[in-house]
Structure formats: structure tokens, C-alpha cells
Amino acid sequence: QKEVEQNSGPLSVPEGAIASLNCTYSDRGSQSFFWYRQYSGKSPELIMSIYSNGDKEDGRFTAQLNKASQYVSLLIRDSQPSDSATYLCAVNILRINTPLVFGKGTRLSVIA
Amino acid sequence: GAGVSQSPSNKVTEKGKDVELRCDPISGHTALYWYRQRLGQGLEFLIYFQGNSAPDKSGLPSDRFSAERTGESVSTLTIQRTQQEDSAVYLCASSLGTDWYNEQFFGPGTRLTVL
Numbered sequence: 498q499k500e501v502e503q504n505s506g507p508l509s510v511p512e513g514a515i516a517s518l519n520c521t522y523s524d525r526g527s528q529s530f531f532w533y534r535q536y537s538g539k540s541p542e543l544i545m546s547i548y549s550n551g552d553k554e555d556g557r558f559t560a561q562l563n564k565a566s567q568y569v570s571l572l573i574r575d576s577q578p579s580d581s582a583t584y585l586c587a588v589n590i591l592r593i594n595t596p597l598v599f600g601k602g603t604r605l606s607v608i609a
Numbered sequence: 610g611a612g613v614s615q616s617p618s619n620k621v622t623e624k625g626k627d628v629e630l631r632c633d634p635i636s637g638h639t640a641l642y643w644y645r646q647r648l649g650q651g652l653e654f655l656i657y658f659q660g661n662s663a664p665d666k667s668g669l670p671s672d673r674f675s676a677e678r679t680g681e682s683v684s685t686l687t688i689q690r691t692q693q694e695d696s697a698v699y700l701c702a703s704s705l706g707t708d709w710y711n712e713q714f715f716g717p718g719t720r721l722t723v724l
Contacts, residue, residue, distance in 0.1 A: 528709045540700055540715040541652070548710060585652070589709045595668065596640070596707045601651035 500524070500590050503600035512609050516573040520586030520600055523567070530562055530569045533585040535602065541585055545571060576607045611635065613716030615701050621722045622691055630686045630719045634703030639681050642702040642713060645670075652700070658684060659707045691723045 500523045510516045518532075529548050533541035547553045547560040547569065559572040569588070573580055583602040590598045614633040622628050634641045643655040654668040658678040669675070673691075678684040688695055698718040704711040 529711075531712065533715075540698075540718045543712055543714060546710075546712055587713075595654050595657065595665065596642075596704070596709075596711065597713060598654075599652040 499600075500598045501586055501588050501600040503584075503586050503603045505601060506604040507606050508603055509606045509608055510576050512576060512578060512607055514576050514607075516576045516580065516605055516607070518571040518573075518584050518586075518603050518605065520569045520571075520588075521567055522569070522586075522588045522590070522598075524588070524590045525564070525567060526591045527564075527567075527588050529589045530560070531587040531597070532558075532560060532569075532571045533587060533599075535583045535585060537582070573605075576605075578607045578609050581605055581607045613701055613703050613714055615699075615716040615719050617719060618717065619720045619722075621724065623724050624693060625690055627687065627689045628691055628721065630688075630699050630721070632684045632686070632701030632703075632716060634682070634684070634701070635714060638703035638705055638714075640704045640707045640711065640713075641678060641684050642704075643676060643684070643686050644700040644702065645697045646700060646718075647697045655686070655699075657707070688721075691721075693723050696721055696723045 532545040535541045545560040557574045561570045585602045586600040587597045639660045642657040645653045673689045676686045700718045702713040702715045704713045
């Protein structure tokens with residue numbers, strides 16, 4: 498099992514819809530979870546961090562964490578074409594000697 | 610405030626040459642990370658520095674790769690005798706520390722092309 502898994506996509510949603518991006522992780526002891534957005538040809542940009550079970554909202558973005566299920570998701574409400582990018586999930590995996598492990602990302606395409 | 614900066618933004622070199630890539634972290638960030646991203650691929654962790662501690666070199670792909678950091682400031686990633694498979698974007702990130710809650714912020718990257 499990979500340490501951090503994401504569906505590679507592409508995930509296509511119509512403009513104005515809710516985009517739901519999912520991530521599972523292997524280490525039940527993980528404590529911190531991050532979502533990055535990476536536009537084509539650009540570097541990753543941090544958009545959300547979450548540390549506790551439940552939902553965390555920031556504008557059109559909501560991160561959801563369920564530690565029992567080892568599952569973290571990112572919801573994007575009122576999706577816009579400018580949201581089209583690859584979304585990377587990052588998790589601290591305690592047994593691996595690096596502070597964060599990144600998933601391979603999900604490519605989101607918002608269709609106007 | 611200033612973010613993470615990297616130079617050069619692009620580097621084209623010939624196979625067998627050595628290259629140096631530079632990263633300047635956010636002021637006050639004690640932790641610094643190097644990643645590699647090949648075209649269309651995910652992030653590959655290379656090495657990180659935390660304060661004055663010895664760096665974790667476990668992710669370096671071969672002994673041709675090395676990195677240094679002066680105190681808690683600039684870092685240089687050196688690739689000796691470059692190979693075509695070294696072509697990638699090299700990303701640097703920094704964070705306040707390496708505790709579990711610390712957020713990493715990325716620089717714009719250096720695109721390396723080995724001919």
C-alpha cells in the first residue's frame with residue numbers, strides 16, 4: 498500500500514459544481530494533513546491545512562478529515578475554470594524519515 | 610514578505626557537466642527541503658535540513674547528488690556528472706521547523722535540462 502494515495506484523475510466537473518478530491522493515507526498516527534494546488538508549469542501552493550477530525554472551511558474550500566478511516570478530502574464549492582490544476586495531498590507519516598509525504602496528485606478540470 | 614527564492618529558474622547543461630542549484634528560504638525558517646519533479650510525475654523527496662543538525666540524505670538518488678546549507682540560510686544542491694535522467698524541475702521548500710504541524714512553502718523551482 499502506498500503511504501499517501503490519490504486518484505490521478507482527471508476529475509472533470511462543470512463550472513459552478515462542487516469538486517470533491519479524496520486522499521487516503523497509511524499511518525494511523527499521522528497528525529497533519531495539507532492540500533496543495535499546482536498549476537501546470539508552476540510550483541505547489543499551500544491552500545489548506547487540517548489537524549483535527551471534522552471540517553475546516555476557508556472561502557470556497559473545505560477540508561474534511563476522518564482519522565478513523567484514514568481519509569482526508571478537499572471540497573471546492575462553486576468550481577471555476579481557474580480551479581483547474583493538480584491537487585496534491587500531503588501527510589506526515591511518522592515511520593518515514595521525512596516530515597511530509599506527498600501523494601501523486603489529482604488533476605481537476607473545471608469545464609466552462 | 611519574501612517567499613522562497615530559487616536560482617537559476619532554468620538551466621540547460623550538457624551531459625557530464627556539474628550543476629549547482631540555489632535556494633534561499635523564507636527568513637526565519639529553520640527547515641529546508643529539496644524535491645525533484647519529473648515531467649508529469651509527483652514530488653520526489655531528496656533531502657532536508659533542520660537547523661544545524663546533520664541533513665537527512667536518505668532520499669538522494671545517487672552519490673552524484675549532494676547538498677549543503679550554511680546555517681539556517683541559503684542551500685545549494687549540486688549534481689555532478691549530470692545525466693539525461695536528471696532532467697526535471699528541482700523544487701525547494703522551507704518551513705518554520707519540522708514538527709508535525711509545520712507547513713511547507715515552495716519556491717518557483719529550477720527547471721534543469723540535460724542535453
